[in-house]
Amino acid sequence: MNLTYKEYRLQLKHTFSIARGSSDYRDTIIVQLEHDGIKGSGEAAPLERYGETASTVIEFLNQVRLPRVIDPIKIAAILDEVDVIAPDNYSAKAAMDIALHDWGGKRMGVPLWKMWGLNKNNTPLTSFTIGIDSPDMIEKKIQEADEFPILKVKVGVPGDTEIIKTIRKITDKTLRADANEGWKNKEDALDKILWLEEQNIELIEQPMPSDRLDDIEWIKERVHIPIIADESVKRLNDLPRLRGVFDGINIKLMKCGGIREAMKMINTAREMGLKIMLGCMIESSVGIAAAANLSPLVDYADLDGNILISNDPFEGISQSKGKLLLNDEAGLGVESIIPR
Ligand code: MG
Numbered sequence: 001m002n003l004t005y006k007e008y009r010l011q012l013k014h015t016f017s018i019a020r021g022s023s024d025y026r027d028t029i030i031v032q033l034e035h036d037g038i039k040g041s042g043e044a045a046p047l048e049r050y051g052e053t054a055s056t057v058i059e060f061l062n063q064v065r066l067p068r069v070i071d072p073i074k075i076a077a078i079l080d081e082v083d084v085i086a087p088d089n090y091s092a093k094a095a096m097d098i099a100l101h102d103w104g105g106k107r108m109g110v111p112l113w114k115m116w117g118l119n120k121n122n123t124p125l126t127s128f129t130i131g132i133d134s135p136d137m138i139e140k141k142i143q144e145a146d147e148f149p150i151l152k153v154k155v156g157v158p159g160d161t162e163i164i165k166t167i168r169k170i171t172d173k174t175l176r177a178d179a180n181e182g183w184k185n186k187e188d189a190l191d192k193i194l195w196l197e198e199q200n201i202e203l204i205e206q207p208m209p210s211d212r213l214d215d216i217e218w219i220k221e222r223v224h225i226p227i228i229a230d231e232s233v234k235r236l237n238d239l240p241r242l243r244g245v246f247d248g249i250n251i252k253l254m255k256c257g258g259i260r261e262a263m264k265m266i267n268t269a270r271e272m273g274l275k276i277m278l279g280c281m282i283e284s285s286v287g288i289a290a291a292a293n294l295s296p297l298v299d300y301a302d303l304d305g306n307i308l309i310s311n312d313p314f315e316g317i318s319q320s321k322g323k324l325l326l327n328d329e330a331g332l333g334v335e336s337i338i339p340r
Pocket of ligand 1: 180206
Protein backbone atom coordinates (compact mmCIF):
# COMPACT_ATOMS: atom_id res chain seq x y z
CA MET A 1 0.00 0.00 0.00
CA ASN A 2 1.39 3.34 -1.04
CA LEU A 3 0.97 6.40 1.24
CA THR A 4 1.43 9.98 0.01
CA TYR A 5 0.52 13.29 1.66
CA LYS A 6 0.63 16.92 0.78
CA GLU A 7 0.10 20.19 2.63
CA TYR A 8 -2.71 22.29 1.21
CA ARG A 9 -3.68 25.85 2.19
CA LEU A 10 -7.43 26.29 2.59
CA GLN A 11 -8.40 29.91 1.89
CA LEU A 12 -11.25 31.22 4.01
CA LYS A 13 -13.99 33.20 2.25
CA HIS A 14 -13.95 35.65 5.20
CA THR A 15 -11.41 36.27 7.96
CA PHE A 16 -12.53 33.82 10.64
CA SER A 17 -12.52 35.07 14.23
CA ILE A 18 -13.31 33.22 17.43
CA ALA A 19 -12.46 33.90 21.10
CA ARG A 20 -8.90 32.52 20.56
CA GLY A 21 -7.95 34.66 17.53
CA SER A 22 -8.35 35.30 13.79
CA SER A 23 -7.19 33.70 10.56
CA ASP A 24 -7.53 34.08 6.77
CA TYR A 25 -6.41 30.55 5.91
CA ARG A 26 -5.77 27.16 7.48
CA ASP A 27 -3.22 24.58 6.42
CA THR A 28 -4.51 21.09 6.01
CA ILE A 29 -2.77 17.86 4.99
CA ILE A 30 -4.40 15.67 2.38
CA VAL A 31 -3.45 12.01 2.62
CA GLN A 32 -3.78 9.46 -0.14
CA LEU A 33 -3.50 5.67 0.11
CA GLU A 34 -3.24 3.57 -2.99
CA HIS A 35 -3.42 -0.19 -3.28
CA ASP A 36 -4.94 -2.58 -5.83
CA GLY A 37 -5.69 0.37 -8.12
CA ILE A 38 -7.95 1.91 -5.46
CA LYS A 39 -7.29 5.30 -3.86
CA GLY A 40 -8.42 6.30 -0.39
CA SER A 41 -8.34 9.94 0.75
CA GLY A 42 -7.89 11.30 4.24
CA GLU A 43 -7.28 14.68 5.84
CA ALA A 44 -5.59 16.15 8.90
CA ALA A 45 -6.75 19.63 9.95
CA PRO A 46 -4.32 20.39 12.79
CA LEU A 47 -5.11 22.97 15.45
CA GLU A 48 -2.52 24.54 17.76
CA ARG A 49 -5.08 24.47 20.56
CA TYR A 50 -4.57 20.68 20.52
CA GLY A 51 -0.79 20.83 20.09
CA GLU A 52 -0.64 20.16 16.36
CA THR A 53 0.60 22.06 13.32
CA ALA A 54 1.06 21.07 9.68
CA SER A 55 4.68 20.16 10.44
CA THR A 56 3.85 17.90 13.40
CA VAL A 57 1.35 16.10 11.16
CA ILE A 58 3.98 15.60 8.43
CA GLU A 59 6.48 14.43 11.06
CA PHE A 60 3.96 11.87 12.32
CA LEU A 61 3.00 10.66 8.84
CA ASN A 62 6.70 10.22 8.00
CA GLN A 63 6.77 7.50 10.65
CA VAL A 64 3.80 5.51 9.35
CA ARG A 65 4.76 2.15 7.87
CA LEU A 66 1.92 0.32 6.15
CA PRO A 67 1.82 -3.34 5.22
CA ARG A 68 2.37 -4.03 1.53
CA VAL A 69 -0.95 -5.82 1.20
CA ILE A 70 -4.12 -4.73 2.98
CA ASP A 71 -7.32 -6.56 3.72
CA PRO A 72 -10.26 -4.17 4.22
CA ILE A 73 -11.53 -6.13 7.22
CA LYS A 74 -8.16 -5.68 8.95
CA ILE A 75 -8.21 -1.89 8.99
CA ALA A 76 -8.65 -1.84 12.79
CA ALA A 77 -5.36 -3.69 13.29
CA ILE A 78 -3.53 -1.16 11.10
CA LEU A 79 -5.07 1.72 13.04
CA ASP A 80 -3.88 0.13 16.31
CA GLU A 81 -0.35 0.27 14.96
CA VAL A 82 -0.73 3.87 13.79
CA ASP A 83 -2.04 4.79 17.25
CA VAL A 84 1.12 3.66 19.06
CA ILE A 85 3.60 5.51 16.82
CA ALA A 86 3.34 8.47 19.23
CA PRO A 87 0.84 9.78 21.81
CA ASP A 88 -1.63 12.55 20.85
CA ASN A 89 -1.29 13.69 17.16
CA TYR A 90 -5.00 13.06 16.76
CA SER A 91 -5.58 14.94 13.51
CA ALA A 92 -2.67 13.03 11.92
CA LYS A 93 -4.23 9.79 13.19
CA ALA A 94 -7.63 10.91 11.89
CA ALA A 95 -6.12 11.40 8.42
CA MET A 96 -4.95 7.76 8.39
CA ASP A 97 -8.26 6.54 9.84
CA ILE A 98 -10.32 8.43 7.24
CA ALA A 99 -8.12 7.34 4.32
CA LEU A 100 -8.25 3.69 5.38
CA HIS A 101 -12.04 3.80 5.75
CA ASP A 102 -12.39 5.47 2.35
CA TRP A 103 -10.12 2.86 0.80
CA GLY A 104 -11.97 0.01 2.55
CA GLY A 105 -15.39 1.29 1.44
CA LYS A 106 -14.19 1.62 -2.13
CA ARG A 107 -12.59 -1.82 -2.03
CA MET A 108 -15.93 -3.29 -0.95
CA GLY A 109 -17.88 -1.05 -3.30
CA VAL A 110 -20.16 0.49 -0.65
CA PRO A 111 -20.66 4.00 0.72
CA LEU A 112 -19.49 4.28 4.34
CA TRP A 113 -22.97 5.19 5.64
CA LYS A 114 -24.29 1.98 4.10
CA MET A 115 -21.38 -0.08 5.44
CA TRP A 116 -22.37 1.12 8.93
CA GLY A 117 -26.05 0.29 8.40
CA LEU A 118 -27.22 3.91 8.42
CA ASN A 119 -30.01 5.58 6.46
CA LYS A 120 -28.64 8.45 4.38
CA ASN A 121 -31.96 10.28 4.65
CA ASN A 122 -31.46 10.62 8.42
CA THR A 123 -28.67 13.19 8.23
CA PRO A 124 -29.29 16.21 10.48
CA LEU A 125 -29.30 19.84 9.39
CA THR A 126 -25.91 21.45 9.70
CA SER A 127 -25.53 24.83 11.31
CA PHE A 128 -23.64 27.58 9.51
CA THR A 129 -21.01 29.41 11.57
CA ILE A 130 -20.89 33.17 11.84
CA GLY A 131 -17.49 34.26 13.21
CA ILE A 132 -16.93 37.34 15.37
CA ASP A 133 -17.20 40.50 13.29
CA SER A 134 -18.39 44.10 13.04
CA PRO A 135 -22.19 44.64 12.91
CA ASP A 136 -21.97 45.50 9.18
CA MET A 137 -20.08 42.32 8.35
CA ILE A 138 -22.39 40.24 10.58
CA GLU A 139 -25.33 41.59 8.61
CA LYS A 140 -23.63 40.66 5.34
CA LYS A 141 -22.79 37.16 6.59
CA ILE A 142 -26.37 36.60 7.76
CA GLN A 143 -27.57 37.45 4.25
CA GLU A 144 -25.03 35.06 2.73
CA ALA A 145 -26.25 32.34 5.08
CA ASP A 146 -29.82 32.89 3.96
CA GLU A 147 -30.43 29.25 2.94
CA PHE A 148 -29.26 27.84 6.31
CA PRO A 149 -32.05 27.41 8.87
CA ILE A 150 -29.59 27.09 11.78
CA LEU A 151 -26.79 29.53 12.59
CA LYS A 152 -23.94 29.07 15.04
CA VAL A 153 -22.57 32.25 16.52
CA LYS A 154 -19.21 32.73 18.17
CA VAL A 155 -19.49 34.52 21.54
CA GLY A 156 -17.19 34.76 24.58
CA VAL A 157 -15.57 38.04 23.54
CA PRO A 158 -16.25 41.68 24.48
CA GLY A 159 -19.08 42.95 22.30
CA ASP A 160 -20.74 39.58 21.85
CA THR A 161 -24.10 40.88 23.09
CA GLU A 162 -24.01 43.43 20.24
CA ILE A 163 -23.43 40.59 17.77
CA ILE A 164 -26.46 38.67 19.07
CA LYS A 165 -28.60 41.83 19.06
CA THR A 166 -27.56 42.54 15.46
CA ILE A 167 -28.48 39.02 14.40
CA ARG A 168 -31.79 39.03 16.26
CA LYS A 169 -32.75 42.31 14.58
CA ILE A 170 -32.44 40.53 11.21
CA THR A 171 -33.62 36.99 11.86
CA ASP A 172 -35.42 34.70 14.31
CA LYS A 173 -33.70 31.55 12.97
CA THR A 174 -32.47 28.84 15.33
CA LEU A 175 -29.25 30.16 16.88
CA ARG A 176 -26.55 28.19 18.66
CA ALA A 177 -23.81 29.99 20.60
CA ASP A 178 -20.19 28.89 21.07
CA ALA A 179 -18.06 30.69 23.67
CA ASN A 180 -14.84 28.70 22.92
CA GLU A 181 -13.78 28.87 26.64
CA GLY A 182 -14.11 32.66 26.45
CA TRP A 183 -15.73 33.41 29.84
CA LYS A 184 -13.31 33.19 32.77
CA ASN A 185 -15.69 33.83 35.66
CA LYS A 186 -18.73 31.66 36.40
CA GLU A 187 -21.02 34.50 37.53
CA ASP A 188 -20.38 36.43 34.30
CA ALA A 189 -20.90 33.28 32.24
CA LEU A 190 -24.20 32.61 34.02
CA ASP A 191 -25.44 36.18 33.44
CA LYS A 192 -24.52 35.91 29.76
CA ILE A 193 -26.22 32.55 29.28
CA LEU A 194 -29.41 33.70 31.03
CA TRP A 195 -29.42 36.71 28.69
CA LEU A 196 -28.81 34.40 25.69
CA GLU A 197 -31.83 32.34 26.77
CA GLU A 198 -33.95 35.48 26.49
CA GLN A 199 -32.64 35.87 22.93
CA ASN A 200 -33.96 32.37 22.20
CA ILE A 201 -30.58 30.64 21.83
CA GLU A 202 -30.90 26.86 21.41
CA LEU A 203 -27.70 25.78 23.19
CA ILE A 204 -24.35 27.04 24.45
CA GLU A 205 -21.01 25.41 23.69
CA GLN A 206 -18.01 25.46 26.02
CA PRO A 207 -18.81 28.52 28.16
CA MET A 208 -15.62 28.30 30.24
CA PRO A 209 -12.07 26.87 30.02
CA SER A 210 -11.95 23.12 29.45
CA ASP A 211 -10.69 22.17 32.94
CA ARG A 212 -13.17 24.32 34.90
CA LEU A 213 -15.65 21.47 35.31
CA ASP A 214 -16.86 22.50 38.80
CA ASP A 215 -17.74 25.97 37.53
CA ILE A 216 -19.50 24.59 34.46
CA GLU A 217 -21.51 22.20 36.65
CA TRP A 218 -22.49 25.20 38.83
CA ILE A 219 -23.69 26.99 35.68
CA LYS A 220 -25.54 23.92 34.37
CA GLU A 221 -27.62 23.79 37.56
CA ARG A 222 -28.78 27.36 36.94
CA VAL A 223 -29.56 27.53 33.22
CA HIS A 224 -32.27 26.02 31.02
CA ILE A 225 -30.58 25.44 27.67
CA PRO A 226 -28.20 22.53 26.96
CA ILE A 227 -24.50 23.10 27.66
CA ILE A 228 -22.34 21.26 25.13
CA ALA A 229 -18.69 20.28 25.75
CA ASP A 230 -16.23 20.94 22.97
CA GLU A 231 -12.73 21.80 24.24
CA SER A 232 -13.48 19.71 27.40
CA VAL A 233 -13.88 16.51 25.38
CA LYS A 234 -11.45 15.00 22.96
CA ARG A 235 -11.59 11.22 23.22
CA LEU A 236 -13.61 8.40 24.73
CA ASN A 237 -11.72 8.45 28.05
CA ASP A 238 -12.76 12.09 28.65
CA LEU A 239 -16.44 11.11 28.85
CA PRO A 240 -16.80 9.71 32.41
CA ARG A 241 -15.70 12.96 34.11
CA LEU A 242 -18.25 14.97 32.12
CA ARG A 243 -21.22 13.19 33.74
CA GLY A 244 -23.50 15.78 35.33
CA VAL A 245 -21.34 18.65 34.03
CA PHE A 246 -22.56 18.92 30.45
CA ASP A 247 -25.78 18.00 28.61
CA GLY A 248 -23.97 16.97 25.46
CA ILE A 249 -20.66 16.67 23.63
CA ASN A 250 -19.23 17.96 20.38
CA ILE A 251 -17.28 15.15 18.71
CA LYS A 252 -14.73 16.13 16.09
CA LEU A 253 -12.72 13.60 14.12
CA MET A 254 -9.65 15.87 14.30
CA LYS A 255 -9.77 15.86 18.13
CA CYS A 256 -10.50 12.17 18.68
CA GLY A 257 -8.34 10.50 16.04
CA GLY A 258 -10.96 9.50 13.50
CA ILE A 259 -14.07 7.54 12.72
CA ARG A 260 -13.27 4.49 14.83
CA GLU A 261 -12.90 6.49 18.07
CA ALA A 262 -15.89 8.69 17.19
CA MET A 263 -18.13 5.62 16.94
CA LYS A 264 -17.07 4.46 20.40
CA MET A 265 -17.77 7.94 21.76
CA ILE A 266 -21.21 8.03 20.16
CA ASN A 267 -22.14 4.70 21.77
CA THR A 268 -20.89 5.72 25.21
CA ALA A 269 -22.43 9.18 25.06
CA ARG A 270 -25.81 7.60 24.23
CA GLU A 271 -25.49 5.29 27.26
CA MET A 272 -24.70 8.33 29.42
CA GLY A 273 -27.78 10.15 28.11
CA LEU A 274 -25.71 12.91 26.50
CA LYS A 275 -26.76 14.79 23.38
CA ILE A 276 -24.30 14.45 20.53
CA MET A 277 -23.05 17.06 18.10
CA LEU A 278 -20.65 16.27 15.27
CA GLY A 279 -18.41 19.24 14.61
CA CYS A 280 -15.41 20.07 12.47
CA MET A 281 -12.41 22.34 12.05
CA ILE A 282 -11.86 24.44 8.95
CA GLU A 283 -11.38 21.46 6.66
CA SER A 284 -11.96 20.30 3.11
CA SER A 285 -14.75 18.04 1.88
CA VAL A 286 -12.66 14.98 2.81
CA GLY A 287 -12.86 15.53 6.56
CA ILE A 288 -16.43 16.83 6.30
CA ALA A 289 -17.54 13.77 4.30
CA ALA A 290 -16.12 11.43 6.94
CA ALA A 291 -18.19 13.12 9.64
CA ALA A 292 -21.25 13.48 7.38
CA ASN A 293 -21.31 9.73 6.75
CA LEU A 294 -21.58 9.28 10.55
CA SER A 295 -24.08 12.08 11.01
CA PRO A 296 -27.30 10.00 10.87
CA LEU A 297 -26.22 8.82 14.36
CA VAL A 298 -26.22 12.25 16.03
CA ASP A 299 -28.54 15.02 17.22
CA TYR A 300 -26.75 18.11 15.94
CA ALA A 301 -24.37 18.71 13.05
CA ASP A 302 -21.94 21.59 12.74
CA LEU A 303 -20.27 20.45 9.54
CA ASP A 304 -19.71 23.63 7.59
CA GLY A 305 -15.87 23.72 7.39
CA ASN A 306 -15.90 23.08 3.63
CA ILE A 307 -18.54 25.77 3.05
CA LEU A 308 -16.38 28.42 4.75
CA ILE A 309 -13.48 27.96 2.27
CA SER A 310 -13.11 29.14 -1.34
CA ASN A 311 -10.71 26.49 -2.72
CA ASP A 312 -12.03 23.09 -1.64
CA PRO A 313 -9.77 20.50 -3.33
CA PHE A 314 -12.55 17.86 -3.27
CA GLU A 315 -16.21 17.62 -4.17
CA GLY A 316 -19.04 15.18 -3.48
CA ILE A 317 -20.46 16.23 -0.14
CA SER A 318 -23.09 18.92 -0.20
CA GLN A 319 -26.10 20.32 1.62
CA SER A 320 -29.43 21.74 0.67
CA LYS A 321 -31.05 24.29 2.98
CA GLY A 322 -28.67 22.98 5.64
CA LYS A 323 -29.62 19.30 5.19
CA LEU A 324 -26.46 17.22 4.69
CA LEU A 325 -26.63 15.23 1.46
CA LEU A 326 -24.83 11.90 1.20
CA ASN A 327 -24.40 10.22 -2.17
CA ASP A 328 -24.25 6.58 -3.30
CA GLU A 329 -20.58 6.52 -4.27
CA ALA A 330 -18.35 3.97 -2.52
CA GLY A 331 -16.26 5.06 0.47
CA LEU A 332 -16.48 8.70 1.59
CA GLY A 333 -18.20 9.72 -1.65
CA VAL A 334 -15.73 12.49 -2.54
CA GLU A 335 -13.43 13.06 -5.48
CA SER A 336 -10.34 15.22 -5.93
CA ILE A 337 -10.82 18.18 -8.24
CA ILE A 338 -7.25 19.49 -8.24
CA PRO A 339 -4.40 18.02 -10.26
CA ARG A 340 -2.09 16.05 -7.94
MG1 MG B 1 -16.80 24.75 19.56
